[in-house]
Each structure stands twice: as structure tokens, then as C-alpha cells.
Amino acid sequence: MVDNSIYLAQFYGKSQNYTQIPRVWYNKYGVKRGLRNEDHTGVLVGLTRIADVIGYTRDEEGKKINCPGILYYRGINIDDLVTKESYQGYLYEQASFLLLFGYLPNRQELTDFCAILQKNYDLPNDFLEMNLLRLPGKNLMNKLQHCLLTLYNYDSDPDNTDVYQTLQKGLNIMSKLPSIAVYAYMSKMHYYERQSLVIHYPCSNYSTAENILAMLRPSCTFTEQEAKVLDLLLFLHADHGGGTNSTFANIVVSSTNTDIYSGMAASIGALKGPRHGGANIKVSLMMEAILKEIGPYASDQEITACIQSLLQKKFFDRQGLVYGFGHAVYTLSDPRAELIRNYCKILAGEKKKEHIFTFYERFETIAKSYLSKTKETDICCNIDYYSGFAYELLGIPRDLYTPLFVISRFVGWLAHNIEHKLYDNRIVRPAGKYVGHLESYIPWEER
Numbered sequence: 001m002v003d004n005s006i007y008l009a010q011f012y013g014k015s016q017n018y019t020q021i022p023r024v025w026y027n028k029y030g031v032k033r034g035l036r037n038e039d040h041t042g043v044l045v046g047l048t049r050i051a052d053v054i055g056y057t058r059d060e061e062g063k064k065i066n067c068p069g070i071l072y073y074r075g076i077n078i079d080d081l082v083t084k085e086s087y088q089g090y091l092y093e094q095a096s097f098l099l100l101f102g103y104l105p106n107r108q109e110l111t112d113f114c115a116i117l118q119k120n121y122d123l124p125n126d127f128l129e130m131n132l133l134r135l136p137g138k139n140l141m142n143k144l145q146h147c148l149l150t151l152y153n154y155d156s157d158p159d160n161t162d163v164y165q166t167l168q169k170g171l172n173i174m175s176k177l178p179s180i181a182v183y184a185y186m187s188k189m190h191y192y193e194r195q196s197l198v199i200h201y202p203c204s205n206y207s208t209a210e211n212i213l214a215m216l217r218p219s220c221t222f223t224e225q226e227a228k229v230l231d232l233l234l235f236l237h238a239d240h241g242g243g244t245n246s247t248f249a250n251i252v253v254s255s256t257n258t259d260i261y262s263g264m265a266a267s268i269g270a271l272k273g274p275r276h277g278g279a280n281i282k283v284s285l286m287m288e289a290i291l292k293e294i295g296p297y298a299s300d301q302e303i304t305a306c307i308q309s310l311l312q313k314k315f316f317d318r319q320g321l322v323y324g325f326g327h328a329v330y331t332l333s334d335p336r337a338e339l340i341r342n343y344c345k346i347l348a349g350e351k352k353k354e355h356i357f358t359f360y361e362r363f364e365t366i367a368k369s370y371l372s373k374t375k376e377t378d379i380c381c382n383i384d385y386y387s388g389f390a391y392e393l394l395g396i397p398r399d400l401y402t403p404l405f406v407i408s409r410f411v412g413w414l415a416h417n418i419e420h421k422l423y424d425n426r427i428v429r430p431a432g433k434y435v436g437h438l439e440s441y442i443p444w445e446e447r
């Protein structure tokens with residue numbers, strides 16, 4: 001067979017004479033690259049009453065003043081929801097109710113809401129066999145997208161985008177996501193890693209967190225403490241305002257009035273990216289590589305040298321990023337990372353992994369100060385820095401870290417999708433300026 005790849009390389013090389021856009025032009029035309037202002041804050045593109053993400057304030061002149069991070073779900077500080085909550089084990093379901101309906105449920109309302117989710121836990125007949133066992137996927141995020149798009153075919157009125165229908169369809173998908181993610185993992189392991197296939201049905205009196213643990217473990221068993229920690233992790237990932245990439249992607253796509261399955265698949269694609277939710281897997285791989293290189297008792301100098309090699313694209317995936325650090329809004333701290341760090345400390349003690357936890361903490365301190373100094377801006381660790389370690393301590397496989405983010409964030413996507421439909425409802429369509437030349441058509445014989 002003729003190898004045509006050389007031609008493609010030639011076309012691509014030649015294209016550089018025709019397609020370049022100098023970086024300075026973005027300033028010249030006032031383009032808000034990445035929808036960011038000069039000071040890196042986000043351009044205002046929407047209004048929301050669902051969540052507020054605070055990483056800085058403004059002084060009287062409008063100058064940005066960095067501050068410790070705070071996250072509010074419907075105006076309630078997440079720290080309060082965690083520390084003042086006595087009804088343990090259903091934090092994620094409570095937050096889902098709060099994010100969707102705007103107020104905290106009473107006990108009866110929470111029970112009724114959980115019953116709606118639990119009634120929908122089971123997958124449609126043959127879904128498992130046809131879409132997961134017969135068609136294993138090598139990446140679970142892509143598999144989740146595929147399964148979501150396939151659920152469209154099981155819906156008798158899939159293109160109905162009425163707000164109430166969106167809510168119902170959304171809750172139905174949300175209930176099924178834990179089984180889909182766990183089965184996608186099991187079928188991947190069975191097919192690609194030749195492991196035994198373990199399939200447990202979801203249990204209709206379990207919370208989301210309990211179900212995930214039960215379906216994942218051959219024995220179906222878990223401790224109350226483990227379920228509470230996973231519940232807390234799901235709670236902490238549930239929403240992050242309308243500006244975060246995967247939620248904005250959802251708003252962009254669903255503003256065309258397309259079906260909910262397409263909108264959610266787009267969000268999953270966005271969340272998969274290693275600069276967004278996919279960072280939790282990258283952090284885990286990066287820390288594994290670092291620990292292999294310098295060990296848990298490395299000196300501060302060795303840790304700094306590792307960070308330098310990461311930034312200089314000499315180590316790990318050579319992308320120049322220290323995963324788990326930096327944020328578009330948070331500056332001095334991400335409140336979710338603060339909470340997860342505390343739980344990691346407790347779990348690490350129980351699992352005899354204190355030395356690894358201590359290493360994570362030391363790496364955090366050094367990376368935070370080094371990155372802030374070299375990038376001349378406050379850079380803290382984000383939610384993805386400790387979440388993978390927490391999942392690892394719970395015995396959850398790495399492949400499932402970002403899918404767990406999907407399971408949790410789905411409710412945030414749904415709430416924003418509905419809010420946009422109700423109150424904004426204009427198709428998202430910004431402008432792009434043409435900066436090429438006008439050219440004359442060149443006849444074949446003159447090219």
C-alpha cells in the first residue's frame with residue numbers, strides 16, 4: 001500500500017505560510033482569549049443563582065485582591081454543609097436537591113427525592129449486555145459519552161427539551177450513571193486486562209456513594225466511614241458555577257435546543273480534559289512517577305527539582321504542567337481541596353499511608369510557593385490534587401476517578417441547563433473576527 005502520510009506532512013508544513021495568527025493581534029483586536037479579562041478573571045457571560053465561586057474580591061478601584069477560596073451552593077457555604085450536617089451519608093443527594101430546587105430539603109423531601117433516584121437505578125433491559133459487555137471501551141469517559149448518547153434510543157420522546165421534561169430525563173440519567181460507570185470499568189478490565197468479570201446489580205435502598213462501593217467490590221461490602229467519605233467527595237464535586245468549562249459547554253450546546261443526551265455528552269468530553277476534571281487521573285500518575293523518581297522521603301531540594309523538570313517539559317508527560325495546581329478563580333486556596341486534605345489525613349492514618357500523605361502535603365507547600373513565584377500570581381492546589389489520593393485510599397481504581405467526577409457534576413450541569421433554559425434562553429453565539437487577506441481565485445493552470 002502507498003504511504004500517503006508524507007503528503008499530509010507537506011500540506012501541513014506549507015499551510016504555515018497561509019494560516020498564522022500572531023499572538024499580538026489578540027491584544028490589537030481586544031480578543032478575550034479563553035473568555036478571560038486582562039487580569040485573568042473570567043468574562044461575564046451569564047447570571048446564576050446556583051453556585052458562587054469566590055477566589056478574589058475587588059478594591060474600590062476595581063483592583064483584584066486575592067483571598068482564600070469559598071464555594072457556596074445556593075448561597076450556603078459548603079464548609080457549613082459539611083460541618084453542621086447531622087444527617088450523615090446523604091450529603092450528595094441533599095446537595096443535588098439544593099442545587100436543583102434552590103432550598104434545603106426537609107427529611108421527608110430528601111427521602112422522596114432519594115426514592116425518585118433509587119427507582120431509576122436499574123438500566124434498561126439489555127443495556128448492560130448490548131452496550132457495555134459486548135462493546136467494552138478503552139477509555140471510560142468516552143464510554144460514558146457513548147452510553148449517554150445510546151440512552152437517547154431508550155427514551156420514547158428524546159428530543160423533548162421542555163424544562164420539566166429536562167428535569168425528569170436528567171434525574172433518570174443521573175440515577176443510572178453509577179451503574180454505567182462501574183460496569184464500563186468492569187467490562188474494560190475483563191476485556192483488556194483479562195480480569196474476572198464482576199457485575200453486581202444496584203441496590204435500591206443504597207445512597208449513590210454506597211451503591212458505587214457495593215457494585216465495585218466483589219464482596220459488595222464497605223464500611224460506614226468509607227461510604228461517608230465517598231459521599232463527601234461526590235458532594236464536593238457537585239457544582240462549580242456557570243463558568244467552569246464543562247458546564248459552560250453544556251450551556252453552549254443546549255442553547256441550540258438540542259437533546260439533553262447530546263448536551264451531557266459534550267460536558268463529559270470537556271470534563272475529560274487533563275486541564276479540567278481529567279487532572280485527577282493526571283495527578284495520580286504524576287505523583288506515582290515522582291514518588292518512583294525521588295521516593296517519599298525526598299528532600300525539599302529534590303522536590304523543587306522535580307517541579308522544575310515538570311515545568312521545563314523534561315519529566316512525566318512533558319506538557320509543562322504541574323497537575324492539581326492552579327485555578328481560573330481560586331488564588332490562595334480551593335476550599336474543596338482543604339476539606340479533602342483533612343479526610344486524606346484520617347484515611348491515610350487508617351491505611352498506614354501516613355508517609356505518602358506527608359509527601360503530598362510537602363509537595364503541595366513547595367509547589368504552591370514555587371509556582372506562585374515563577375508565574376508571578378497566586379497558585380494553590382485545586383480539588384484534583386487530593387481527590388485521586390482519597391479515591392486510592394478508598395480502594396477505587398484510577399480509571400474511575402474522572403467518571404466519578406461526572407457522576408457528581410452531572411447534577412450541576414443539569415441545574416445550569418435548566419436555569420439557562422428558564423431565564424436566559426438565547427443561543428450562545430459570540431463573534432470571531434476574520435483577520436486573513438482577501439485573495440483572488442487562482443485558476444488551476446496558475447497554481
Ligand SMILES: CC(=O)SCCNC(=O)CCNC(=O)[C@H](O)C(C)(C)COP(=O)(O)OP(=O)(O)OC[C@H]1O[C@@H](n2cnc3c(N)ncnc32)[C@H](O)[C@@H]1OP(=O)(O)O
Nearest residue numbers: 040275276277279320321322323324325326327328375382
Ligand atoms: C476541576 C478543575 O478543573 S480544577 C483544574 C484542574 N487542572 C489542573 O490541575 C491542570 C493544571 N492547571 C492548569 O492547567 C491551570 O492552572 C488551569 C487550566 C486550571 C487554570 O489556568 P489559568 O486560568 O490560565 O490560570 P492562571 O491564569 O492563574 O495562570 C497563570 C499562568 O500560570 C500558568 N499555570 C497555571 N497553573 C499551572 C500549572 N499547574 N502548571 C504550570 N503552569 C501553570 C498558566 O499556564 C499561566 O501561564 P501563561 O500566563 O503563560 O498563560
Ligand SMILES: O=C([O-])CC(=O)C(=O)O
Nearest residue numbers: 239240243244245328383
Ligand atoms: O471552576 C473551574 O474552572 C474548574 C473547577 O474547579 C470545577 O469545575 O470544579
